[in-house]
Every structure is written in C-alpha cells, then in structure tokens.
Amino acid sequence: MEWQLVIDCREPSRLVAFWAEALRYRPQPPPDGQPTWRDWYLSVGVPAEELGEGDCADRLEDPAGAGPRIWFQPVPEAKTIKNRLHIDLKVGGGRGVPVAERRLRVDAEVARLTALGARVLGAMDDPENGYYSAQLADPEGNEFCVV
Structure with missing residues (x-):
C-alpha cells in the first residue's frame, strides 16, 4: 500500500517551500511528463480558474524514498483550531x-x-x-x- 500525508492550506507554494527545507524533502515532479503541475492539473480537467497563478507545485517527496509523500491541498478557509494530527x-x-x-x-x-x-x-x-x-x-x- 502507498500513502501520503495531506495538509489543507491556503497557499501550497508557501508551505512546499517551508516544508521542503524543514524536512529536507524536494518538490515532487509532475506526472506523465508534464512540464508543470499546472499543466498536469489542466490535462486532467481541473478548470484554470481553480488553479490560481504559478506552476501549482503542491507536493513533496523524500529524496531517499523512505518517508511519505506530502500533498498541500488548497482549501478556501484559513486554519482556525488546533491540529488533531501533527x-x-x-x-x-x-x-x-x-x-x-x-x-x-x-x-x-x-x-x-x-x-x-x-x-x-x-x-x-x-x-x-x-x-x-x-x-x-x-x-x-x-x-x-x-x-
């Protein structure tokens, strides 16, 4: 079984930059030979207006392959209460x-x-x-x- 950690957030690119350094991870390359995550999202039918600006890089991976992948899922609301998982x-x-x-x-x-x-x-x-x-x-x- 494969699994990933999903973190809801307002600004995925901001958290990708922080957590890549914090965990010594790297941004996960887009799948299927797409040049950017934005291109991949568009190729699977996500409307452009949902994607915002930039290349939409929103995932991290452990360069050693030992740790889980992390997806920073964009959500419209800000964090308001204490995490239930950390x-x-x-x-x-x-x-x-x-x-x-x-x-x-x-x-x-x-x-x-x-x-x-x-x-x-x-x-x-x-x-x-x-x-x-x-x-x-x-x-x-x-x-x-x-x-």
Whole structure:
C-alpha cells in the first residue's frame, strides 16, 4: 500500500517551500511528463480558474524514498483550531542521549526552522524526567514539534 500525508492550506507554494527545507524533502515532479503541475492539473480537467497563478507545485517527496509523500491541498478557509494530527521532527537523539545534549540539538533545529518562517509556540522542559521538546507552527499556523 502507498500513502501520503495531506495538509489543507491556503497557499501550497508557501508551505512546499517551508516544508521542503524543514524536512529536507524536494518538490515532487509532475506526472506523465508534464512540464508543470499546472499543466498536469489542466490535462486532467481541473478548470484554470481553480488553479490560481504559478506552476501549482503542491507536493513533496523524500529524496531517499523512505518517508511519505506530502500533498498541500488548497482549501478556501484559513486554519482556525488546533491540529488533531501533527509532525514530530526527531533531532535530539532519543533518551539514550543526555538531556543537555538533546536540548542543544533541539534548540539548533528550532533556530534553523524559525529562520525559515516557523514560529515558536512553547517548550516542554522537564529535566527531572529527561524530556525536552519545542512546539512550533509553520507559516500557516500548523503545529509541529521538535524533539
């Protein structure tokens, strides 16, 4: 079985740019030898007025082929409530790594992601239980964690 993660959003190109860098993914090439996603959408009958401007690149893939594809599905409404599903970016190394080192790794990744347009929402700092993570939001407000 093949599967992909679908994220509803207002501006797919904005999230494609952010998440490609955040996840070290790449934009997925359009299918069937089409030069752009816009051309592909038109070829399958999507009306031009639904596509907006640009090449309509709205999908990512893992260059190593290990992770799921991600489709940023355009929707008319803005995000209004907390996600019911979120992504954890695991950069700390797990509980086998001392919490002080995990904190350094997480904080470095948070700095990289905020430079890309993420916003810090908070942190979970519980050294007595060996836990540290940060909660962020992507450019459209979708929450995710760095652990």
